[in-house]
Amino acid sequence: MNNSSLDPAYTSLGFTLANSKYSCVREFYVVHFFFAMAMGVLGVVCFVTRLIPRLRYFHAPVGRAYIISLLGATASSLLIHNEGMPLGVLISFCWVLGGTVVGWLAIVLHRDILHNRALNELDRSKAELLGPSSESTKAQLQRIMRSIAERKTALQRMLSWKALHGILMLVSWVNIIGRIGVTFATFPKLSYPEFECYTYPAYKPVNSSWYQYTPGSPIQFLPSADPLYSRLPWAYSEGRFGTILLVGPSLAGFVLGLVYSYLSRRFGGSPKLQAVPESDAGSL
Template sequence: MITDPARLPEAVMDSKLNPYMTYTFDKLSCLRGAYFAHVVFAYLVFLTGLGCFVTRLWRRLHPAHLWLGRAYIHSMLWCTATSLLINNTGLPVATLVSFIWVLGGMCVGWVVINIHQVLMARAAERAAGARIKAEGGVPGGDLPALIRAERGRIAGTKTFVQRFFSLKAAHGVIMFVSWINISGRIFASNQTGDFTCYTYPYYKQIDTPDFSGVGQPLKPVPVHDPEFSRLPWAKMGVVNWALALLFGPMLGAMAVGALYSWAESRRAVSARTAAAPAAAAEDEAAGNGKA
């Protein structure tokens, strides 16, 4: 059974002399195990990003580019999440700036390539429609293949200027900026595996709405929140709270989805019922015409 740390004695959770975690005010700011998870995801970011560029060099590997890009984004999310639990002395301002390029580049690059794909799909569909109209039907009877062929034809006819000054090229440049900044961070980080949680927070000697510290000696942040009972998960416990956050929204979404599906199915039935007389009349007219 998992015990809520907030309910354990202060002597048990006091982390001032604990190199494996920093626990204050019933909150975690550092956990040694999170460092190793962070390193794993950081390397996955590096490798999946590298794979994205490599797969663009060989046409047969192009299908893997999409999945590696998705893996890059997922790895980045978990790399960022695990970094929240490895805080000792904070981050240099220069590193924070590089993270703007890392996350900003990933977000902008993803939006740019999506816009490019939408525009290419529209152009290919228009071209396919023109061929269908000109030839009186779908050449070969395979519409998806026709659209893919038109996409390839459009891409193949682009000039150097059109390729270089394009959304697709911008996507590559922006994503490279994102990847190179996180890659440098990986190799500049501690790779020895001897990470520890070696700092502990103290209250500042200032007056704020949360703490009156002017004229007071330096005071460490307590292990437990003295007003922990006010928190919504205090009575439920961490495990029950986590389960409620998982299954509550899930069941709520399922209920809304069921209601929406029922309403849409009823609407579809009504539409078919209303259209049935007109369809029957058309069939009858067609039959009379043949007679």
């Protein structure tokens, strides 16, 4: 086989293009590596900002950066496909994505519950000092927020973070609906449960750091089983490996959190409720 007569998609080590679809672009490995490393660093920073009281203000923005990095790593992984994913890594990634999603929902729920409890306690404190009020603090807060929103002009409403949120969520939804529509319109067969795995990876007819090609030899497919599979930490025990990655960090987090909570309560004390200066109210 003469390599010079082949389409570059068959021989290039910089990209893989099959049937007008990209599955691998070398530059995206750098992007993927950057976001993956960012997740590693930001995860540590998240814990540090939670442990040190003076840095707690940075915990939320660093956490959001962690989620953005996760999205970047996930998106870029679509274009670094060569052989697929081992079962052990797939299980690990389930914990990465599942832990992030459930963890984010948990902290949002915690924040809402804490916010409502704080408002209820504030109502009780006000009732003890000023007597019962016909309107709760939560209702007052909602009324004030609604009043602020109603005073905005149309231009002010559209030049706001809330409007940006709505516009970008619409962009996201339109594009996924469009992708679904194009799929059904272009490939009607896929509208039925007949999806098939109809391709198989093969080594490109060119020398690389992963495979040495012998000129004139036929295309060689990748083996279905890794001959060096036993070197991997999850080899032949993927279920146990996945359980360790789930239960181990969960138990460690619970124990560390218990110790931290005890020490914080023992030596940190309980902050007293105090009035917020008017000049600082806008930063809450």
